[in-house]
Amino acid sequence: MERDVLYTPESIASLDYARDLGDPGEFPYTRGIHATGYRGKLWTMRQFAGFGTPEETNQRYRRLLAAGGTGLSVAFDLPTLMGRDPDHELSRGEVGKCGVNVTSLADMEALFDGIDLGAVTTSMTINSPAPMLLAMYLVVAEQRGTDWAKLSGTIQNDILKEFIAQKEFIYPPRPSMRLVTDVFAFCAAQVPRWNTISVSGYHIREAGATAAQELAFTLRNGIEYVDHAIDAGLDVDTFAPRISFFFNSHSDFFEEIAKFRAARRIWARVMRERFKAKSPRSWQLRFHAQTAGVSLTAQQPYNNVVRTALQALAAVLGGTQSLHTNALDEALALPTEAAATLALRTQQIIAHETGVVDVVDPLGGSYFLEKLTSGIEDEAMAYIDTIDRMGGMIPAIERGYPQKEIAESAYQSQRAVESKEQVIVGVNEFVSAQREEIGTLYIDEIAGERQLARLAETRRRRDRVRVDAAIERLQIGAKEEETNLMPLLIEAVRAHATVGEMCDGLREVWGEYVEDPII
Amino acid sequence: MSQKIRVVIAKPGLDGHDRGAKVIARALRDAGMEVIYTGLRQTPEQIVSAALQEDAAVIGLSILSGAHMHICPRVVELLREKRMNDVLVVVGGIIPDADVPKLNEIGIQGIFQPGTPMQEIVDFIAQNARSVSYLRGSRDA
Numbered sequence: 103m104e105r106d107v108l109y110t111p112e113s114i115a116s117l118d119y120a121r122d123l124g125d126p127g128e129f130p131y132t133r134g135i136h137a138t139g140y141r142g143k144l145w146t147m148r149q150f151a152g153f154g155t156p157e158e159t160n161q162r163y164r165r166l167l168a169a170g171g172t173g174l175s176v177a178f179d180l181p182t183l184m185g186r187d188p189d190h191e192l193s194r195g196e197v198g199k200c201g202v203n204v205t206s207l208a209d210m211e212a213l214f215d216g217i218d219l220g221a222v223t224t225s226m227t228i229n230s231p232a233p234m235l236l237a238m239y240l241v242v243a244e245q246r247g248t249d250w251a252k253l254s255g256t257i258q259n260d261i262l263k264e265f266i267a268q269k270e271f272i273y274p275p276r277p278s279m280r281l282v283t284d285v286f287a288f289c290a291a292q293v294p295r296w297n298t299i300s301v302s303g304y305h306i307r308e309a310g311a312t313a314a315q316e317l318a319f320t321l322r323n324g325i326e327y328v329d330h331a332i333d334a335g336l337d338v339d340t341f342a343p344r345i346s347f348f349f350n351s352h353s354d355f356f357e358e359i360a361k362f363r364a365a366r367r368i369w370a371r372v373m374r375e376r377f378k379a380k381s382p383r384s385w386q387l388r389f390h391a392q393t394a395g396v397s398l399t400a401q402q403p404y405n406n407v408v409r410t411a412l413q414a415l416a417a418v419l420g421g422t423q424s425l426h427t428n429a430l431d432e433a434l435a436l437p438t439e440a441a442a443t444l445a446l447r448t449q450q451i452i453a454h455e456t457g458v459v460d461v462v463d464p465l466g467g468s469y470f471l472e473k474l475t476s477g478i479e480d481e482a483m484a485y486i487d488t489i490d491r492m493g494g495m496i497p498a499i500e501r502g503y504p505q506k507e508i509a510e511s512a513y514q515s516q517r518a519v520e521s522k523e524q525v526i527v528g529v530n531e532f533v534s535a536q537r538e539e540i541g542t543l544y545i546d547e548i549a550g551e552r553q554l555a556r557l558a559e560t561r562r563r564r565d566r567v568r569v570d571a572a573i574e575r576l577q578i579g580a581k582e583e584e585t586n587l588m589p590l591l592i593e594a595v596r597a598h599a600t601v602g603e604m605c606d607g608l609r610e611v612w613g614e615y616v617e618d619p620i621i
Numbered sequence: 622m623s624q625k626i627r628v629v630i631a632k633p634g635l636d637g638h639d640r641g642a643k644v645i646a647r648a649l650r651d652a653g654m655e656v657i658y659t660g661l662r663q664t665p666e667q668i669v670s671a672a673l674q675e676d677a678a679v680i681g682l683s684i685l686s687g688a689h690m691h692i693c694p695r696v697v698e699l700l701r702e703k704r705m706n707d708v709l710v711v712v713g714g715i716i717p718d719a720d721v722p723k724l725n726e727i728g729i730q731g732i733f734q735p736g737t738p739m740q741e742i743v744d745f746i747a748q749n750a751r752s753v754s755y756l757r758g759s760r761d762a
Contacts, residue, residue: 434715544717
């Protein structure tokens, strides 16, 4: 967005405090959803982690909690994310590489060994197979006697941004949306403290979107989920309070703060005016933020610590509920223990040393920031209107509209770097002749072999007849629109069915989505 | 005027992060090459067969998932099997330094890590396409 050199009271003359800002904790929540900001409660320091086997990742979780981390966040590997067992042809070389492999109940048990599920909050970044992984978490809790009503956490469960940006989809859009709303309905009744979706702009931004595009596509996806859940017969105030969001915190400092504030304002108005929600909790946009992975550079990796600290500060000044800070080595590999700890320390320094947590929305009222907040809101609303005119996000995705917009922005931003219109320190300016060597985490093939062995063991020990019957019931349920699939998945998990078997069962009924590649 | 260089850009493996693949595809096209983008989740067999059908001089692999040590050797092996020894293979993505010599050893010289300017990749392909001799010189040739 173009910037003036100076902003004055004139710049925000049309802004009405009560209508457009409101005190923190008051509609439209531009200044935050809590009256007391971080004095009441700091954000959750939630470091996304996962690699190799469940046992290796369990060790990392225990150390993160011991170092003062306040929530867990599971990074799954690609086979798990794509609903493929380790012995599938496409899983070769991928098991445990980008995250932890979880194939069956035994893996989920090992992942949370020694961690009290009633005491931690757990976020699981999983989309197409989200209902399957949630079912596993619920069964582990059940085995340990932890009441589901006590469980708190989030599953990402945001399939629309997969079609738009990250591309970890399995089924076509419409049955995929049904899985999402089945989770909404099931959790509203049985797991009341669980955040049933994390509508994510993070991946949209990483794929190349601008801040306004990230905001617009994410909130329009949120609208799509609410529409579908209402169409499925749910009352808006039963599920809307459990919808959470996930944004990127990028490098343009003030623009990011403005984006978070605009997000709250747009969502509050959409929920109250468009969907007639009555509960203030339905109006409040809660979000997790992660610093921008795409801004990390392989060159001069220590610079990434500074980038991440500034991005994290923007998220805090924007009022995030939860934060992940990236590690300095993540342009090269998954983070080492030391790099992951430094990333957590960065948050702790912001929280405890800088004093920024003492005042709610400390930048509220800044001529510049308020103008920027309104500007990004207008830009996002224009995109939202365009998608409304296309008939919603699914028709827009089928036409490739958000995909094309993002690809264009990605190309333009790379060109800006090449022309040095956008300076990246250490990449296109202030380049070092010497390469800085840092030690990185190297994930070998042993995790893959161990997971294959465990899968074979699971298949040998379980009751095959019970597994087949559970998958068959799941397939019958998938053909009936009215059946909620969550109880059927929970039964399959109890029978030790694997993620791949459950996903394949539904593939046979619904088919797979193939995207038309756009460049 | 020389014939346009034909490039197959492919995303092998399970990963769907296609920003890099798409940006490079556009940069190569803007540089005057003919680009065929395979789309996501292609097996080495599908990629090599696309290169054969398209009569491509270059295969560009975009891999961020860590599966490159499985995928790259397989692509090179298939090229040898099919006697497509003059096809240049380049790879971009998260490739740890430790794996660079291993990829060089199987004949892949164009390895582009994060932060590589698009122009460097365009120039590398322009200079090396159709002049690959490393596969011909190998013991299988």
